[in-house]
Amino acid sequence: MLKNQWKLYVVILLGIIGVILDFLCGKPTIANLPIAEILIDIFGIYQAITMAIEMIGDIRKGRWGVDILAIIAIASTMAIGDYWAAWMILVMFTGGESLEDYATSQADKELRSLLNNNPRRANKLVDGKVTEVNVDDLQVGDTVLIKPAGQVPVDGTLIKGESSFDQSSLTGESVPVNRKPGDDLMSGSINGDTAVEMKVTKLAKDSEYQSIVALVKSAEAQPAKFVKMADRYAVPFTIVSLIIGFVAMAMGGWNFTRFAEVMVVASPCPLLIAAPVALVSGMSSMSRHHIIVKSGPTLEKLSRAKTFAFDKTGTLTQNKLEVNEIVPAEGFNKKEIQSLAASVEQQSSHIIATSLVESTPKEAIQAVTDLKEITAQGVEGLVDGKLVKVGKLSFVAPEHDKINVGATAIYISIDGKFAGYATFKDQIRPETKETIAKLRRQGAEQIMMLTGDHKNVAEQIAQEAGINDSEVRAS
Structure with a gap:
């Protein structure tokens, strides 16, 4: 009560x-x-x-x-x-x-x-042995093992192994990011399918996820x-x-x-x-929609705001992708490479793989054998007697010249030959355009879109959302 x-x-x-x-x-x-x-x-x-x-x-x-x-x-x-x-x-x-x-x-x-998702335990490596400890006991310089599907306990630097990490709860980006030795890891992100080791660079109280929790508490x-x-x-x-x-x-x-x-x-x-x-x-309503308000006065001042900045992925767009274009190489056709690529990707839970499979007719997806997944690179398998590779260009066709597609893409090779690539785009939320228009009617003078995506992709999404190209901030 x-x-x-x-x-x-x-x-x-x-x-x-x-x-x-x-x-x-x-x-x-x-x-x-x-x-x-x-x-x-x-x-x-x-x-x-x-x-x-x-x-x-x-x-x-x-x-x-x-x-x-x-x-x-x-x-x-x-x-x-x-x-x-x-x-x-x-x-x-x-x-x-x-x-x-x-x-x-x-x-x-x-x-x-939010607090229930706060990292609490970590697998600390001491002389090659794993010891489970409280995250608050970790010190800068400690080595931590992150198991498959495990949560990164504190901020650190990857020192051994490669894997993809789901950072959607922190950044809103729906596509997992690949990390290799030397890359930074944020606490709260979820590891993919490969165990990796990291070196602690920040104490628990100073790490990314804990900072978000502290922000909500202060609010x-x-x-x-x-x-x-x-x-x-x-x-x-x-x-x-x-x-x-x-x-x-x-x-x-x-x-x-x-x-x-x-x-x-x-x-x-x-x-x-x-x-x-x-x-x-x-x-409470804003929190249910995953909007963290720093403080009560901040919410009060929002009514007088004239400039708004929105992240693209997961905010203006949905946390899912759709196939934008399939480009076959000479000697191949769209249906063939889509069918073979989707067949190899059908067992993967990666968001790009899921999007490709969902956009491919069920009757076009074939059985796959000898399936192998190479962490942070791609997958390969035999489909109808053909060796199909799907993933990064350096994995599927290492000798091929670099292709500037200007979008999120996967590359495909069949029996060692480069067969083409597929590009993906974000799906804009149904309410995005009306929300932007409503903000302008209520006096918003500038509405910016922030993204780490390619500029031409960002401008395309901005056009659909009703945001001017001059208001796009892309990498």
């Missing part, structure tokens, strides 16, 4: 009991007071005292809140015997606290999900300015409300009921509820 949820349940239960006692049981009394009134007053006094203690603590810290009006409203309605009005204020206040707790818990779930801990807006005007609002209450009481012949009515109207429950719920719900 959430922190304040039990209070709402108690208030609702008291309301149900009160309705039964007042309207079905003849309004029984104790010492001439309705039992329903006694029950509601007891909880009202408890709630008022709890709020008063919290308010005194805030005042000692130099903060003045509008909670005092809620306390006065509860006390004054109980004083005039209008316990149902007091009950309604309690419902509003405890309901607001419960809603805020719920919104906060939803955001916390996203944070816990949760730092309240936005507009959450404090209700308290910012607390003093004048409280003074004005009390003055109006006393004036109403005086004009009504010093009828205290008039004062209580003004306090009920001035009760700040909606004011206290609206801003925190809106903020936390917004951060």
Whole structure:
């Protein structure tokens, strides 16, 4: 149960009991007071005292809140015997606290999900022996073994072996990146099918994934300015409300009921509820869409932003590729090389292989034997008696001249002869174009697309998304 949820349940239960006692049981009394009134007053006094203690603590810290009006409203309605009005204020206040707790818990779930993926254990190599240790115990210079499909525990440099690494949770790039000795590895990325060794270059607390976790934690801990807006005007609002209450009481012949009515109207429950719920719900929604907000004030300032920068892969585009073009070499045809390449790739889980297989008719995919996968290079196998190689140009046809295709590509050779290549492109998200157009309608002056992809590929995606070529930043 959430922190304040039990209070709402108690208030609702008291309301149900009160309705039964007042309207079905003849309004029984104790010492001439309705039992329903006694029950509601007891909880009202408890709630008022709890709020008063919290308010005194805030005042000692130099903060003045509008909670005092809620306390006065509860006390004054109980004083005039209008316990149902007091009950309604309690419902509003405890309901607001419960809603805020719920919104906060939803955001916390996203944070816990991120924390659950945080690397915790590592396979440290000492004198050739593997010892499992806590990632916090790793020191700069330690050697770590990363098993197939294992997570990189801390930032480091690859020193032995070659493999591909899935960095989509860190960079949004759907295509795994190949890494060889000397290349840097980011904590949180997932190793491919080959065990490798790396040397630690950063402590766990300074590594990439842990930095993201720390960023989210700081966002949760730092309240936005507009959450404090209700308290910012607390003093004048409280003074004005009390003055109006006393004036109403005086004009009504010093009828205290008039004062209580003004306090009920001035009760700040909606004011206290609206801003925190809106903020936390917004951060929770953004977190579900994998958007990390640095802080509450950052979210507040977003409404005034005039320049937006979007990563291409995984943000403007989907985390999948589609075959763009199949280019056969002389003496080969498109259908043949696509069929043979897809047949060799059908057992691979690599995103490029999956995209090629999905775009090839099922009847064109043939059985493959003697299948071999060479890490970070490609695959080869026998299809219908032909040796088919698919992968990097240096793997399939090492003697062939370099080809500048300007896109993500795989190369194909058949029986040792270069047979052609296939290029792939990102699939733009269905909502991308409308989102960009909406931002421009709302006053965005510049919308940039950032990518490490080829410039001509980037410009093609930008054109589909409605982004000008001058706003593209490509490698």
